[in-house]
Amino acid sequence: MVRTRNRPTLKDVAKLSNCSIAVVSTVVNNAKGNTLVSDEMRQRVSEAARELGYRAHFASRTLKEKCSRTLGVYFPPLPWAGAGYGYEGAMIRGVEKACREFNYDLLLVNMAGDNDAQSCMDKFAESRIDGLVLMNVDDQHDWVPKLLEISSNVVAVDYSGKVDHLNAMLFDNAAAVRLGLEHLQSLGHQRIGFISSCKKHIHQDTFERKLAFFDSVKAMGLDDDEALIFDSKKMGRSIEPEEDCCTIEGTKAGAYFASLGDKRPTAILAYNDLSAIACMNHFMSVGIQTPRDVSIMGIDDIELCQRVYPTLTSVSHPLPEMGYTAASFLIKHSAPELREKHSGKTIRKVFGPTLMARQSTANWEK
Amino acid sequence: MVRTRNRPTLKDVAKLSNCSIAVVSTVVNNAKGNTLVSDEMRQRVSEAARELGYRAHFASRTLKEKCSRTLGVYFPPLPWAGAGYGYEGAMIRGVEKACREFNYDLLLVNMAGDNDAQSCMDKFAESRIDGLVLMNVDDQHDWVPKLLEISSNVVAVDYSGKVDHLNAMLFDNAAAVRLGLEHLQSLGHQRIGFISSCKKHIHQDTFERKLAFFDSVKAMGLDDDEALIFDSKKMGRSIEPEEDCCTIEGTKAGAYFASLGDKRPTAILAYNDLSAIACMNHFMSVGIQTPRDVSIMGIDDIELCQRVYPTLTSVSHPLPEMGYTAASFLIKHSAPELREKHSGKTIRKVFGPTLMARQSTANWEK
DNA sequence: TTGAAAGCGCTAACAT
DNA sequence: ATGTTAGCGCTTTCAA
Numbered sequence: 001m002v003r004t005r006n007r008p009t010l011k012d013v014a015k016l017s018n019c020s021i022a023v024v025s026t027v028v029n030n031a032k033g034n035t036l037v038s039d040e041m042r043q044r045v046s047e048a049a050r051e052l053g054y055r056a057h058f059a060s061r062t063l064k065e066k067c068s069r070t071l072g073v074y075f076p077p078l079p080w081a082g083a084g085y086g087y088e089g090a091m092i093r094g095v096e097k098a099c100r101e102f103n104y105d106l107l108l109v110n111m112a113g114d115n116d117a118q119s120c121m122d123k124f125a126e127s128r129i130d131g132l133v134l135m136n137v138d139d140q141h142d143w144v145p146k147l148l149e150i151s152s153n154v155v156a157v158d159y160s161g162k163v164d165h166l167n168a169m170l171f172d173n174a175a176a177v178r179l180g181l182e183h184l185q186s187l188g189h190q191r192i193g194f195i196s197s198c199k200k201h202i203h204q205d206t207f208e209r210k211l212a213f214f215d216s217v218k219a220m221g222l223d224d225d226e227a228l229i230f231d232s233k234k235m236g237r238s239i240e241p242e243e244d245c246c247t248i249e250g251t252k253a254g255a256y257f258a259s260l261g262d263k264r265p266t267a268i269l270a271y272n273d274l275s276a277i278a279c280m281n282h283f284m285s286v287g288i289q290t291p292r293d294v295s296i297m298g299i300d301d302i303e304l305c306q307r308v309y310p311t312l313t314s315v316s317h318p319l320p321e322m323g324y325t326a327a328s329f330l331i332k333h334s335a336p337e338l339r340e341k342h343s344g345k346t347i348r349k350v351f352g353p354t355l356m357a358r359q360s361t362a363n364w365e366k
Numbered sequence: 367m368v369r370t371r372n373r374p375t376l377k378d379v380a381k382l383s384n385c386s387i388a389v390v391s392t393v394v395n396n397a398k399g400n401t402l403v404s405d406e407m408r409q410r411v412s413e414a415a416r417e418l419g420y421r422a423h424f425a426s427r428t429l430k431e432k433c434s435r436t437l438g439v440y441f442p443p444l445p446w447a448g449a450g451y452g453y454e455g456a457m458i459r460g461v462e463k464a465c466r467e468f469n470y471d472l473l474l475v476n477m478a479g480d481n482d483a484q485s486c487m488d489k490f491a492e493s494r495i496d497g498l499v500l501m502n503v504d505d506q507h508d509w510v511p512k513l514l515e516i517s518s519n520v521v522a523v524d525y526s527g528k529v530d531h532l533n534a535m536l537f538d539n540a541a542a543v544r545l546g547l548e549h550l551q552s553l554g555h556q557r558i559g560f561i562s563s564c565k566k567h568i569h570q571d572t573f574e575r576k577l578a579f580f581d582s583v584k585a586m587g588l589d590d591d592e593a594l595i596f597d598s599k600k601m602g603r604s605i606e607p608e609e610d611c612c613t614i615e616g617t618k619a620g621a622y623f624a625s626l627g628d629k630r631p632t633a634i635l636a637y638n639d640l641s642a643i644a645c646m647n648h649f650m651s652v653g654i655q656t657p658r659d660v661s662i663m664g665i666d667d668i669e670l671c672q673r674v675y676p677t678l679t680s681v682s683h684p685l686p687e688m689g690y691t692a693a694s695f696l697i698k699h700s701a702p703e704l705r706e707k708h709s710g711k712t713i714r715k716v717f718g719p720t721l722m723a724r725q726s727t728a729n730w731e732k
Numbered sequence: 733t734t735g736a737a738a739g740c741g742c743t744a745a746c747a748t
Numbered sequence: 749a750t751g752t753t754a755g756c757g758c759t760t761t762c763a764a
Contacts, residue, residue, distance in 0.1 A: 022752075025744085056492065057493050063425040108473075122421060402734085426756075429757080
């Protein structure tokens with residue numbers, strides 16, 4: 001076995017400071033049960049505890065308190081998720097912030113992605129976690145309703161499914177598309193193309209973005225031409241889940257738009273950053289320069305936007321805030337010292353977009 | 367409070383199957399203490415347990431077993447770390463694989479990065495974790511020796527410090543540099559530049575890569591010219607820790623190499639991918655094309671390499687394996703059912719590099 | 733073959 | 749002001 005220093009228990013501290021474990025417990029927890037401990041004793045105990053490096057045993061406290069002070073975070077095992085891009089990281093940082101404030105821990109539930117449903121439910125069933133953040137979940141995760149039967153202390157971040165009693169932190173997709181188009185219009189673009197998803201199972205998110213494009217084009221008086229939309233119809237096929245969809249879509253979209261000649265849009269808004277980048281890369285490979293010949297922008301503002309050349313204009317989620325809000329909710333409804341009653345009502349918060357203007361979009365000299 | 371179905375305990379299962387909790391415990395754990403339970407009873411208990419959805423309470427078991435079956439993972443709060451790039455994700459996936467195999471959990475220790483030392487030590491002191499994976503730690507983390515006093519069940523992945531009794535999974539930096547140079551040489555390059563780090567506190571890793579460059583250049587008979595090395599001397603200053611060092615270095619390096627005119631290298635090896643990409647981006651912005659005018663490659667093979675244009679040739683770590691090996695070690699030395707004696711010897715495993723040839727490197731027509 | 737009970741370390745109600 | 753103790757849910761030894 002490994003060498004791990006024998007941790008001191010309440011008993012050890014009590015012995016060293018010549019008192020009972022109850023007194024020690026009272027002192028180290030800063031007065032909950034017995035408030036009445038003499039200053040002299042308090043002093044002695046504190047010192048002994050410090051000397052021994054006493055820390056309450058996690059499992060013991062959990063058992064007694066019926067609360068593990070731990071949140072779980074779950075990510076679906078999509079090929080593009082978890083791969084980085086700072087997307088999950090940004091959200092986690094928000095969750096972590098809330099956890100730190102309330103002295104909670106963070107458990108990674110099943111990044112590997114086998115048996116997701118069981119893993120999530122087991123963590124609750126074993127009382128390992130008090131709450132769970134589901135990242136980027138949708139209706140393909142058909143086990144969510146079952147999970148909610150075990151515990152309702154669950155919040156989805158960037159949820160795009162239809163389970164209406166699931167707490168969720170949402171992104172205003174329509175506003176994001178609108179903001180992007182306004183940016184392009186303000187630069188003088190009138191003929192704007194849109195790249196939509198060609199995935200086999202289209203996400204609600206993606207769908208909303210496409211709809212918002214149609215609506216905004218009309219509302220803003222932009223060129224309304226069916227030829228400006230790249231989607232699975234133009235792609236000719238649907239992309240299987242295991243493929244690197246964004247690269248495929250973006251590349252094909254680039255080829256499609258390049259083929260339009262005179263009718264080529266002067267700017268392109270992609271439903272996400274990866275497809276925007278793939279499109280830009282394709283243009284580059286055939287000698288079309290961004291932003292000189294065409295402006296391109298994405299949505300989501302993943303870290304990658306700042307690393308490509310030219311840097312990609314995008315529209316960002318406030319992911320840290322979303323994570324923070326989600327985690328705070330879960331903590332408020334589980335921490336014994338807060339004991340906030342669950343209103344019973346599902347919460348839904350919608351977060352607005354922010355424009356991140358970079359090099360890939362520029363004025364269009366007519 | 368939140369609605370969480372009251373979890374069934376041993377008692378509940380015992381009542382339903384008309385026996386004592388001892389029998390239930392024996393059955394659900396598949397025969398450890400009392401092996402002798404009648405088939406009929408075994409049957410009844412199993413059914414009752416299944417019916418109630420019984421799962422052992424995590425904290426309770428931990429308390430009894432003196433083992434939390436949980437590993438911690440720590441990442442230093444560097445600006446470029448945790449930001450994504452798939453680097454940490456790849457390692458975590460390996461750790462997770464080992465955890466799943468042995469039914470361990472994964473705790474995220476302090477991604478936010480305040481008070482790192484205390485967080486890591488507290489998790490051990492509270493018996494919250496049985497082992498800890500330290501990612502990308504070096505001698506700046508001066509609390510590591512103190513941590514090891516609390517528990518030796520710690521493994522560092524991609525360690526570049528000098529604490530020699532710390533278990534570590536290492537990357538063969540010299541081999542990586544050599545492999546990169548061999549690749550370039552095989553393409554016909556003879557005059558190869560190197561981008562080193564200009565960070566204020568230079569990592570051991572980085573240092574090793576620089577040394578390996580010198581050695582390999584000599585050993586392989588490549589052009590040996592001081593002008594081919596870009597480092598803080600040529601940079602004129604050191605980069606502060608909070609700056610986006612790689613972008614700064616890479617960009618400056620690009621400007622430097624571009625200024626060499628006739629003496630410009632035909633290929634460049636950067637000490638990491640981000641600086642290679644920044645260099646390539648700078649070249650692009652001044653009309654130098656990769657790989658037509660110059661080949662560029664990095665080291666580490668972060669996800670980003672596949673997303674930029676042209677895609678970046680690199681040399682990869684086997685991060686999932688490193689994570690898996692680290693976690694397996696920690697589990698072997700903490701799981702009660704394995705009870706492997708700690709040999710007392712520090713383990714060090716060195717993992718070899720793999721070339722990932724992509725578009726950014728090409729034949730040099732002399 | 734089954735059950736009773738100790739004990740893991742802690743908190744808090746209650747006794748002194 | 750301080751101490752005693754029940755009990756959280758589990759495993760395992762020992763008794764029946």
